[in-house]
Amino acid sequence: MTERQTNRTVEETADVVILGAGPAGLTLGNLLHAAGIDCVVLERADRAHVQTRARAGFLAANTVRVLDRHGLAAGLHRRGQPHGTCEFRTENGSFRLDYGALGRRELHTVYPQQDLVDDLLTHYLEAGGRIAFGTEAQSVRDAAGPNPTVDVRNAEGRPGRWRARYVAGCDGRHGAARRSLPAGTLRHQRDHGVSWLGLIAEAPPSLDAVGYAMHPDGFAGHMARTADLTRYYLQCERGTPADAWSEDRIWAALDRRMGAADHGPLHHGRIVQRSVIDLESDVIEPLRHGSLLLAGDAASLPAPAAAKGANLAVLEAELLAEALIDELSHGDSRALDRYSERCLQHIWRAQEFAHWMIQLLHSPLLNPTAGPAEESFFHESMRRSRVESLRTSRTHQDWFAENYVGI
Ligand code: APR
Numbered sequence: 001m002t003e004r005q006t007n008r009t010v011e012e013t014a015d016v017v018i019l020g021a022g023p024a025g026l027t028l029g030n031l032l033h034a035a036g037i038d039c040v041v042l043e044r045a046d047r048a049h050v051q052t053r054a055r056a057g058f059l060a061a062n063t064v065r066v067l068d069r070h071g072l073a074a075g076l077h078r079r080g081q082p083h084g085t086c087e088f089r090t091e092n093g094s095f096r097l098d099y100g101a102l103g104r105r106e107l108h109t110v111y112p113q114q115d116l117v118d119d120l121l122t123h124y125l126e127a128g129g130r131i132a133f134g135t136e137a138q139s140v141r142d143a144a145g146p147n148p149t150v151d152v153r154n155a156e157g158r159p160g161r162w163r164a165r166y167v168a169g170c171d172g173r174h175g176a177a178r179r180s181l182p183a184g185t186l187r188h189q190r191d192h193g194v195s196w197l198g199l200i201a202e203a204p205p206s207l208d209a210v211g212y213a214m215h216p217d218g219f220a221g222h223m224a225r226t227a228d229l230t231r232y233y234l235q236c237e238r239g240t241p242a243d244a245w246s247e248d249r250i251w252a253a254l255d256r257r258m259g260a261a262d263h264g265p266l267h268h269g270r271i272v273q274r275s276v277i278d279l280e281s282d283v284i285e286p287l288r289h290g291s292l293l294l295a296g297d298a299a300s301l302p303a304p305a306a307a308k309g310a311n312l313a314v315l316e317a318e319l320l321a322e323a324l325i326d327e328l329s330h331g332d333s334r335a336l337d338r339y340s341e342r343c344l345q346h347i348w349r350a351q352e353f354a355h356w357m358i359q360l361l362h363s364p365l366l367n368p369t370a371g372p373a374e375e376s377f378f379h380e381s382m383r384r385s386r387v388e389s390l391r392t393s394r395t396h397q398d399w400f401a402e403n404y405v406g407i
Contacts, residue, residue: 018167021045030129041130060405099405103402148164173301177298192281199233201229212361281354297313349407
């Protein structure tokens with residue numbers, strides 16, 4: 001790492017500049033640093049924000065394997081909880097799928113993402129990894145060539161520049177990496193036409209399963225976060241402001257849609273976090289543009305129906321680390337040349353399953369398609385048949401389990 005004072009802008013160098021300290025950026029940073037690659041993570045937020053930002057906490061079996069392989073799983077083994085059951089609730093009754101005993105018999109590990117990010121960050125820093133907090137990447141330039149640069153602005157608003165061999169865009173969907181993609185880059189996108197009110201309640205989980213309720217009023221979801229916090233989702237009208245629903249209205253809707261009268265009461269508590277999520281998906285193709293490579297949400301955004309985001313981020317970070325190590329340490333660029341194609345296979349499989357889940361959980365009668373009313377009834381009948389097939393067919397249940405936990 002050298003520092004050169006050009007006229008006004010401090011210029012620093014690293015073989016790999018990683019944008020973003022989320023699951024993708026920190027997994028990549030740990031793996032590169034452990035392999036002796038000169039890398040730096042540039043993160044616009046401060047350390048406290050990175051370590052406390054609550055996000056999805058549903059780790060796929062592959063994610064645990066990747067973190068185990070690189071000695072990054074101590075925290076999740078200590079505090080993570082294995083999880084393998086879904087409960088589907090409909091107006092015609094409910095059924096449970098012990099997906100841990102189906103398909104590949106893989107389990108999720110429930111582990112709050114902020115704890116995972118904290119583990120990754122702590123491990124990276126203790127190993128001597130370099131990270132610049134409060135440093136916002138503005139743009140990535142000359143990525144088509146062998147020496148891309150990253151223009152940054154630090155916490156005091158001072159401009160800076162990093163020169164690298166490679167830049168890893170792990171700065172999410174709205175980061176500088178995506179903004180710096182060449183014109184004409186393919187962005188496949190889909191608006192699923194559904195919105196959720198996402199809630200964190202200061203209340204213990206009410207089910208020992210991930211709960212998916214399909215009610216004529218709309219979808220409701222229940223996911224354990226910790227022993228004292230529970231994640232709920234409520235389907236709402238597109239454009240609903242996050243603070244539009246009172247807590248009384250929220251709990252009344254959750255009780256009704258989750259069938260509390262039939263299945264037992266939900267533990268109520270203070271709503272400590274709320275946001276509105278418009279279910280959208282997108283995929284950038286290809287994921288490599290010369291010396292700029294994308295991973296995590298910067299590469300693709302799966303709809304949150306199957307908690308794939310962080311799991312794809314960790315998978316892609318390992319593939320990218322292996323490819324960069326091959327190239328920078330051994331001059332072998334074959335893995336780097338195949339990086340995009342290999343990630344896109346996993347991304348499209350996750351996208352397809354998330355799309356299938358959204359179709360399963362949301363009645364088209366609440367979001368009529370643009371076509372004639374009969375079409376919505378046709379889709380609703382197909383949806384009900386899909387639910388019935390999942391309830392009764394072991395083959396369908398094996399397929400569900402393999403894709404729900406798989407990545
Ligand atoms: N410069 C520097 N850092 C940036 C910039 C920027 N211009 N823009 C965003 N960032 C940082 C954010 O502050 C965040 O810390 O990049 C990081 C991106 O982290 P995530 O959004 O967590 O993205 P990723 O690592 O790809 O993880 C993907 O994890 O957050 C969960 O479920 C979520 O699907 C998501 C998954």
